[in-house]
Amino acid sequence: MTEHRSGAGWWRDSVFYRVDVRSFADADGDGVGDLDGVLSRLGYLELLGVDAIVLSGVGGLDYEPESLEALLSEAHHAGIRLMVAMDLDPARDDPREVLGAWLDLGVDGFHLDPREGASEPVRAVVDRYPERVVIGSGPGWQLGFNLDLAVAGFDAEAVQDAITRVLFAGDPRPAWAMATRETARDEAALTPVRAMALVQLGLPGAVCLRHGEELGLPGTQRMPMPWEGEKPPFGFSAAEGEWPSISAEWAPFTVESQLEDPHSTLSLYRRALELRNEHPAFRGDEVEWFGAPDGCLAFRRAGSELTCALNTTSEPVPVPPGEVLLSSRPLIGGQLPEGSAVWLC
Structure with missing residues (x-):
């Protein structure tokens, strides 16, 4: 069994992996992803090192109850929590009925897109179940979903402002997420993606990933x-026919092609999640900022020795003192390359 966080505060620094079920894996060959498909790829998610799976689109999915029960059982056996994403309107939906049914099945919480004023009645239901968590937007949740890093773009000053603003708010604890990326992928396009992954994963709080993000994929949600x-369809389904939604140019982005490549985006995410979960430097709920050249930033997790430095310029810059734990690109002569980030301890 994989060792993951446990106890009442397990969610505080967890990595949540959102799976759009219809687009993740098709087990029955009808061309549409399903819960059995998620179950068939559970070993990959355990290898990736996520703490929780967030199932999206389950509400409109036709599935056998046994499939959900099997997925819950196997995920928990692997040390992975299982949550459900849904839209909830407290004016039409009764949280006790809607959420209670899922919680009684054994799910570990929700990522909600609720209407204003929903946090109090929802928390009243969820808090009756030990160790359950809700990710939402606005006050009142255990974790506050935010896209502030994505909105900031690849600009060091804007990124620092976004981090400071979110951490200063204090409550709820942040759940950092990045936006879906639409542009075609090449090495130049992946450079800032990989750098921002280290910034995101180096911060206090939880992290929300969307399936395929760890591969550096382009495209829609x-x-x-x-x-x-x-x-195509690159192992997604055994269904015959054309796959216009899947580009033939995605061959270098498959899990298979990246898994054993130590320089791939997937390998970077795997190593980052491993360090985040196991290294003692990843603690502390605040950040301390250091002086950095223009177009760069550097912060330390307060109470630890972890330093994260980001270079958004077009030139290499000196690396802060410390032993390199992980970098988004190899250092050049001891300097941090353009468009890159590094963790030091």
């Missing part, structure tokens, strides 16, 4: 996950 092979 519900892109089919490319698993293996050289042509």
Whole structure:
């Protein structure tokens, strides 16, 4: 069994992996992802090192109850929590009925997109179940979903302002997320993506990833996950036919092609999640800022030795003191390359 965080505060620094079920893995060959498909790829999620899976789109999915029960059982056995994403309107939906049914099944919480004023009645239901958590926007939740880093773009000053603003708010604890990226992927486009991954994963609070983000994938929110092979649908489904939503150019982005490549985006995420989960430097609920060249930033997790430095300029810059734990690109002559980030201890 994988060792993951446990106890009443397990969610505080957890990595939540949102799965759009219809686009993740198709187990029955009908061309649409399903819960059995998620179950079939559970080993990958355990290998990736996520703490919780957030199922999206389950409400409109036709599935057998046994499939959810099996997924819950196997995920928990692997040390992974299982949550559900949903839209909740307290004016039409009774939280006790809607959420209680899921909680009685054994799910570990929700990522809600509720209407204003929902936090109090929802928390009244969820708090009756030990160790359950709600991710939401606005006050009143255990975790506050935010896209402030994504809005800031790849600009050191804007990124620092966003981090300071979110941490200064204090409550709820942040759940950092990045926006879906639409542009075609090449090495130049992946450079800031990889750098911002280290900034995101180096901060106090939880992290929300969307499936495929760890592969550096382009596309829309519900892109089919490319698993293996050289042509569409890249192991997503055994269904015959054309796959216009899956580009043939995605072959270098499959899990299979990146898994054993130590320089791939997937390998960077795997190592980052491993360090975040196991290294003692990843503690402390505040950040301390250091002086940095223009176009750069550097912060330390208060109470620890972890330092994260980001270079958004077009030139290499000196690296802060410390032993390198992980960098988004190899250092050049002891300097941090342009468009890169590094963790030091």
